[in-house]
Amino acid sequence: MTTADLRERGFEPVADGQRLFRAVLQATARPGSLLPLGAPPLEVPEARLRGACALLLGLLDLEVSFHALGPGAARLADYLLANTGTRVAPVESADFLLVAGPDSGGRASRAKRGTLEAPHLGATLVYAPAWLSARPRADGITVRLRGPGIPGERSLTIGGIAPCEIEGWPALNDFPLGVDIWLAGGDGQLAVIPRSTRWNRES
Amino acid sequence: MGYVAVRGGEDAIRHSERLLEAFRRREGHPGIQVAQIREQMRLAVDRAMAEGSLYSPTLAALALKQAEGDMVEAAFLLRAYRSTLPRVQTTPTLRPAAMRLVRRISAAFKDIPGGQILGPTRDYTQRLLDFSLLDEEERTDASLSPMSGEATNGAAPPERVSTYLRREGLLPDLPGDVEPPVDITRDAVAFPMPRSARLQALARGEEGALLALAYSSMRGFGNVHPTVAELRVGYLAVQVTIPGLETPVTIGEILVTEVELISRWDADDAEGNAGTQFRLGYGFAFGHNERRTICMAILDRAMQAAAPHAPAEDQEFVIQHIDGIEAQGFTNHWKLPHYVDFQSELDRLRAKRRAAATPAEAKP
């Protein structure tokens, strides 16, 4: 497989990059709320990964690093390298972590969380759940969220991410240290849980 | 019509631009050609390139013409243009030791291997106005071609003076592993800054600011007793790597100035050496820029102090205040409307004065 084979033709950096950025910006400003991601039809192995890859195509470049985990990680890494000029880094130092499967095998806990003097260096974790819902569903995990950007409390149900993975998320944060979590659903929806959010798990 | 007028703002800007043009290019005078500025105001061009952080004598000359000779404004034009240019690659490291020399002097020794080459300098001229230049005729004598770099007569470029001092152990050895240099226009660098970031900031700094701060250091607000070990002016080849080719390819030459400055260090430095070695200050710039590079080397040296005792040694003080484009922007911004903030200050002062005028009724 050559670099030319990996070249994505379905992504328009100026327009798509801007639109996707506005979506993730709004999602970060309103944690747990659902936004339509409107990802273009990228040539990635699984349709479920389109949203996550589109976000990364828009925001990765040679000034940051990433690490891919899970099934098909190697090919995803090649794809992102070929299309963004970004760099691969170990889990502990990567700026962006892409978790392609239902969990990270415990490795998300090693993602960098920033320092008190530079909390912004904490990583961004990108997941590709099968679906997201504002209303609870029996086949998903519901979390209740509070904090900046949330009037009162907001509920989010996530399908396709392992319960143990979601249970590990609170321990990653000790504000201002922590990671910011992007959930790019296979159903075309986006939700973000930044480290400023306080939350607990239900069901 | 106020500064903030309901409809007049747009007209005001347009009219202002037309006035600028009228001042820049007055009727009845032949236009200055960009080539004339490039060829006959080379030192202005060189300074604009250094502060604009972009090597292009033609564009620098254009910027100076457009800015009517305002140096900081010209550098600003170049910086803004530079922002739009894509970064193709980082070239292999340039080696100033391999410079094709036009000028080379050392104040440290009377004679140096390779010789002292005076080159084009005003240092020993008398500053007498030359009125013959008021009506200069076209030059027909082509016997002296400038900046041809013939001075070394094809011989291998001489070794740096600092090399000899290192061999004798009077200068610390060059560190074996060097951190890759940071680029302050690409990376968000925090204080304390690595040396490469400080040098880059100095290389782009406004020359007046560098001069004032370096002067403060030499006069006594600092501990640097400098000697110019070597000053070089000459041409450096610029190379790029092409995928598929083993060796880099030379794409052209740039004119540069380099200074290595040595000073003793009286107090204990960061590593606890108490004056047993010299330390090096380094200066480098695009074009022929001697004042700039000497000041740069002095400030580089001063900022190596373990703890700053003088403004020139304090890297936060120096680096934050030497960028001409940042400084001029903020200086000029005071001309923007500030009436909302000023309103609050007016109210406050009036209230104070009223309270002071009627002390019996004074309220907190």
Place this chain on the structure above:
Amino acid sequence: MSYSFAFLDEQSKRCVRRALLKAVALPGYQVPFVSRELPISYGWGTGGIQTTCALLGKSDVLKVIDQGADDSVNALNIKRFFAKTAGIRTTTLTAEASIIQTRHRIPEERLRADQILVFQVPYPEPLRRVEPRETETRRMHAEADYGRMYVALYEDIVRHGEITLPWQYPALVNGRYLLSPSPIPRFDNPKLHQADCLFLFGAGREKRVYAVPPHTDVHSLGFEDHPFRVESFAGRRCSRCGSTDTYLDEVIVDADGRRQHQCSDTAFCLRRRQDPAVPRGWGHDHPAGVAVEARR
């Protein structure tokens, strides 16, 4: 030669975008970013401009104000810059705008959830008035060590009987980071608290961006016995629309030094002239009636 959409090249936009995303995740924290030189001077809004450049899409509608006015020469210059480099629609109507770039004021009408307010910030560091060194202020934020700011405010009270800061009044965001709201008058500070819109702050020369998300606590500093207060314009009204609850500019109208007052927010003044009952809408948290000074 042609320029990129909204001037900044895509790589620069990504750099600003990544910084903005971290800023929203860390309310009130100043995220460093690498500021690009623009054709507009540092000190003249380049931080706000780069933020707007990173946000702008073809369907956006942009409003730019300076001191609250749409037609200030600087606001017009910035609008021209975006019209030329992005070809987007601009407006003077606050309600029509999706992005509002502002210098020194927050519009009088409450902004909606679909709107973003971008501030031009000359002094992002609220602690600079008590500490000139960057390495030290960074430590103070890291350790939430804001004691010296409280001491400075206390000294103000001792000297003048009250906290005298007229503008750029420091506020604590989300109970954690001290923020400089940019040189807006204290009158505007309460609008940052539990708002519906997103606030983004850009400082080009100082190379920082920071953010206040909607529905976030923003409390301007004060003491129990000397709480934060806004200015009062009691006894004054706008000579154009009659408003008594907006921030008023003072204008000298004749050679005798006679004064008049006008709404600083020119767009809102226009609306009030057409309909005096238009509410400001920033809610009960805006204590427009709490006086601090300015007796006439």
